[in-house]
C-alpha cells in the first residue's frame with residue numbers, strides 16, 4: 001500500500017488535493033504539521049510521496065515549499081493538483097460575528113480574506129496558525145481556543161463541530177491553489193504531451209543581463225515558462241536563485257537541450273521533476289522546435305561529423 005504524507009491536520013486544502021490524486025484514497029495517509037515536516041518525512045522514507053501547497057492564484061508562491069524543495073537531499077515533483085479555494089469564518093456554538101476579536105488562520109489564507117476582514121471585522125486581530133485546519137481544531141472540544149474564530153475550509157469547520165458565521169469570504173472568488181505530489185527521485189513519470197518541468201537555477205555570478213542569459217536558454221528553444229520566482233539563496237544579502245516551471249518534459253528534445261545549456265551557464269541547476277499538468281493543457285511549442293526538428297538537425301550535424309577523418 002502506498003504511504004502518502006500531507007500538510008495537515010485533516011481538513012486542510014492540502015488533504016483535499018491528496019484525496020483528488022488518483023488511487024490515493026486506497027493508500028495510507030499521514031498528516032504533518034508543517035511543509036518542512038512533510039518533506040522531511042519523504043526524505044526520511046517514512047512515506048512514499050507527499051502533497052504540499054506550492055502556488056496560490058491570489059497570494060503567489062508558497063515560499064516554505066519552494067525553499068524546502070530547493071535545499072536538502074533531492075526530491076522530485078511527480079504530479080500536481082489544482083483545488084478551488086473556499087473559505088468560511090467558523091466559531092464555537094453560541095458565538096456571533098460581533099463577539100469575534102481574534103481570528104486564527106494560515107498566513108496564505110489570511111492574505112486571501114484581508115479585504116473581507118477589513119469590511120466586516122476591522123477591529124479583529126489576526127493570529128497566525130500552522131494551517132487553516134489547525135485553526136479550526138484549536139476551537140474543537142478539548143482545543144486550546146487561542147482565537148475566537150477560524151478561517152478554514154467548510155470541511156474543517158464541520159470536522160471540528162463549529163458553526164459557520166460567514167461563508168465564501170475570499171476576496172477573489174475564483175481563487176485556486178496548486179499542490180504538488182513530491183517523492184524521492186527514484187522515478188520520473190513518462191511524458192504525456194501535457195507536462196511541466198520544475199527547476200531551480202543558481203547564477204554563476206550577479207552580472208548585468210545574468211537572468212536574461214538563463215531565460216535565453218528557454219527562449220531560443222521555443223519553451224514557454226509558466227512560473228518564475230526569485231528566492232534568496234540565504235548565503236548573502238542580494239544573492240538570489242530562480243525557481244522556474246516550464247512547459248515540457250525532460251525527455252522532450254528542446255527541454256533536454258535547454259537543460260544542458262543551463263548546466264553550462266549556471267553555477268548549479270536543481271532538477272525538481274517532470275510531471276503531467278493538472279489542467280492537461282498541451283505544451284506550446286514554437287515553430288521549428290519540435291522533437292522532429294531537433295532530431296533532423298542532429299542527424300544533419302552527425303552526417304557532417306562522420307566525414308571527419
Ligand SMILES: O=C(O)C(=O)C[C@]1(C(=O)O)C=C[C@@H](O)C=C1
Nearest residue numbers: 012013014053106108131132177
Ligand atoms: O492550511 C491549509 O489548509 C493549506 O492547505 C495551506 C494553504 C497554503 O499554504 O496556501 C493552502 C491553500 C490555501 O490557499 C491556504 C493555505
